[in-house]
Amino acid sequence: xxxxxxxxxxxxxxSKATAAGIYPEYQVLxxxxxxxxxxxxxxVWAVIYAKSRSNRNATSHKNARGLMQVIPPTVxxxxxxxxxxxxxxxxxIAGTRYLCFLNDRFNSNFDHIVAAYNVGEGAVDKYHGIxxxxxxxxxxx
Numbered sequence: 446x447x448x449x450x451x452x453x454x455x456x457x458x459x460s461k462a463t464a465a466g467i468y469p470e471y472q473v474l475x476x477x478x479x480x481x482x483x484x485x486x487x488x489v490w491a492v493i494y495a496k497s498r499s500n501r502n503a504t505s506h507k508n509a510r511g512l513m514q515v516i517p518p519t520v521x522x523x524x525x526x527x528x529x530x531x532x533x534x535x536x537x538i539a540g541t542r543y544l545c546f547l548n549d550r551f552n553s554n555f556d557h558i559v560a561a562y563n564v565g566e567g568a569v570d571k572y573h574g575i576x577x578x579x580x581x582x583x584x585x586x
Contacts, residue, residue, distance in 0.1 A: 478538055481541070492544070513539065551569070
């Protein structure tokens with residue numbers, strides 16, 4: 446998954462065709478919230494693609510929900526009502542706030558940010574960034 450995320454990020458940043466062309470219905474929302482949070486829009490597009498394939502109604506086996514696949518406790522920490530996780534804007538607000546939080550917490554260390562988004566910041570701390578989880582290793586590579 447990491448290779449997929451990295452390849453997608455590289456493709457998005459190196460080509461004129463962005464994910465906005467693939468999923469134009471979310472372009473305005475993403476632009477708005479990456480600007481508010483000071484994030485790279487390509488990272489947000491890559492997370493959305495890797496996590497939900499842009500399915501606003503996606504639910505994982507870990508109860509992560511919506512476009513950016515955030516879990517209710519994290520959403521609540523980010524100041525968003527978990528009842529609204531399938532609303533694209535509320536989901537993007539929660540996901541971008543969480544990415545911003547992780548960026549600050551891990552001093553802009555991309556691997557740690559992406560790993561923590563996938564498995565939680567506690568696991569990144571516990572394993573000092575070297576995670577034994579197969580899914581996260583694929584997600585971060």
